[in-house]
Amino acid sequence: MRIDSHQHFWKYDPAIHSWIPDEMSVLRKDFQPQDLQPVLKKNDISGCVLVQAEQSETETVRLLKWAKAHSFIKGVVGWIDLESSDAGSRLKYFSKNSFFKGVRHTVWDEKGEFMTNPDFQRGVGLLAHLGLTFDILVFDYQLAAAVDLVKAFPRQKFVLDHLGKPEINGAPGEDWANNIAQLGECPNVWCKLSGLVTAAPGLQWQAEDVSSYLQVVTHAFGPHRIMFGSDWPVCLSAASFEEVLHLAEEFFKNFSKEEKDKIFGSNAIEFYNLK
Numbered sequence: 001m002r003i004d005s006h007q008h009f010w011k012y013d014p015a016i017h018s019w020i021p022d023e024m025s026v027l028r029k030d031f032q033p034q035d036l037q038p039v040l041k042k043n044d045i046s047g048c049v050l051v052q053a054e055q056s057e058t059e060t061v062r063l064l065k066w067a068k069a070h071s072f073i074k075g076v077v078g079w080i081d082l083e084s085s086d087a088g089s090r091l092k093y094f095s096k097n098s099f100f101k102g103v104r105h106t107v108w109d110e111k112g113e114f115m116t117n118p119d120f121q122r123g124v125g126l127l128a129h130l131g132l133t134f135d136i137l138v139f140d141y142q143l144a145a146a147v148d149l150v151k152a153f154p155r156q157k158f159v160l161d162h163l164g165k166p167e168i169n170g171a172p173g174e175d176w177a178n179n180i181a182q183l184g185e186c187p188n189v190w191c192k193l194s195g196l197v198t199a200a201p202g203l204q205w206q207a208e209d210v211s212s213y214l215q216v217v218t219h220a221f222g223p224h225r226i227m228f229g230s231d232w233p234v235c236l237s238a239a240s241f242e243e244v245l246h247l248a249e250e251f252f253k254n255f256s257k258e259e260k261d262k263i264f265g266s267n268a269i270e271f272y273n274l275k
Contacts, residue, residue, distance in 0.1 A: 003074065004040065004048040005268040006161065006194040006229025009033060009066060016054055023203060024237035031233040033070045039232070039241050040072060046265075047074040049229075049272055051135065051161075052104050055079055060094065067099040074274040075101035077135050082123025095130045101272040102133030104161070112142030115149040124153055133157045133272060135192075140166040143179035150186045157188055159271060162195030162231065163217055168209050169201050177216050184220025190271050191221045193248055193263070194229030203238040207247060214251050223259035227267040 010017065012029050020027045040048060050063050050073050060078030067073040076099045080090040094100045107114065114120055115138075127134055136158055138146050143164045150158050160183060166176045183189050193214065197205045217226060228248050235244045252260055268274065 001046040001265050001269065002044055003227070003265045003268040003274065004045050004230050004232070005159075005227040005272075006051055006192050007036065007048050007232040008051055008053045008234065009036070009063070010053050010059075011062075024198075024234075026237050027233060033066055033073065036232060037070065037072055043242060043245055045245075047072045047274070049073075049075045049077060049101070049268060049274070051077040052079040052106075055106060057090070060100075064094075064097050064099050073099070074269075075099055075272045077102045077104050077133070077272075079104060079106075082126075083117070083119040084123070087123040088126050091126055091130055091132065095132060098275070100132075101274075102135060102157075103127065104135035104137055106137055107139070107142065112138065112145030115142070115145040121149070121152060124149070124156065128153070128156045131273065133159065135159055135161050136164075137161045138164055140164050140173070140176045140179075143176065143183070147179055147182045147186075150183065150189050154186070154188055157190070157271060158186075159190040159192055159227075161192050161229075162199070163191065163193070163213055165195065165199060166213065167201065168196060168199040168205065168213055170209060172213055172216050180216055180220045184217075184222075184225075189221075190225045190227065190267065191217050192227055192229040193217070194231040195234070196247065197235055197238040197244055198231070200238070205238060207250070210247060211251055214248075223255060223262055224267065226263055227271065228264045 009032050052059060063076045063078060067076050136146050196210050230241055230244050232241055252263055
């Protein structure tokens with residue numbers, strides 16, 4: 001089974017989705033299940049993991065409703081306020097839903113120090129005993145704090161989204177590569193091969209540049225802890241779904257069938273405990 005481990009749906013709202021810049025104006029509209037399903041089918045993708053794009057439980061509820069209504073949505077990574085005093089009760093409430101697989105916290109306007117905040121870490125500490133994962137969304141300059149976070153919770157399953165959001169422009173930077181290597185040394189951390197085409201300056205990506213970053217994460221995590229993610233529809237501001245998929249398939253074309261099956265499906269199934 002081939003799985004897209006990272007995609008989004010939303011009902012566009014200029015205030016909520018103010019993070020979408022003018023150069024990505026193609027994203028300023030609704031993206032819902034009926035828009036993605038035929039794309040997945042055309043590309044032989046059996047299912048996907050739906051990831052939050054808002055800091056609200058309202059969105060989490062909406063994502064779970066979409067998952068219940070559409071069989072190709074295999075799991076949801078939602079949001080709850082992990083720093084809240086009632087984080088435990090909210091996590092227990094949502095974990096009763098079999099589609100609720102984990103939590104993500106967006107960090108567009110925050111510094112990496114939030115990951116070492118005692119209240120936030122208390123919330124992270126509640127996830128493992130409920131069987132919930134945590135998606136790490138950080139910029140490259142926040143990766144050192146992410147290393148501290150994952151080491152503080154060795155029994156918690158983490159996955160790094162978008163390779164830690166480096167600017168893909170020529171050769172990988174030394175600091176980014178060193179932090180990726182440290183994350184790869186932690187057996188509780190996976191990495192999503194997502195968000196690549198939108199990481200190039202001016203959204204003008206080059207396959208050879210992307211490949212050099214894929215080499216670093218593949219060496220750090222191995223084929224058993226990396227997973228393909230399209231980052232649809234965000235990717236559409238720089239490339240089609242087909243182009244994103246081909247970019248990954250081309251890079252891994254000489255890997256064994258077993259390794260490719262892991263990267264394009266079974267790793268996501270294992271990490272998120274998908275049915």
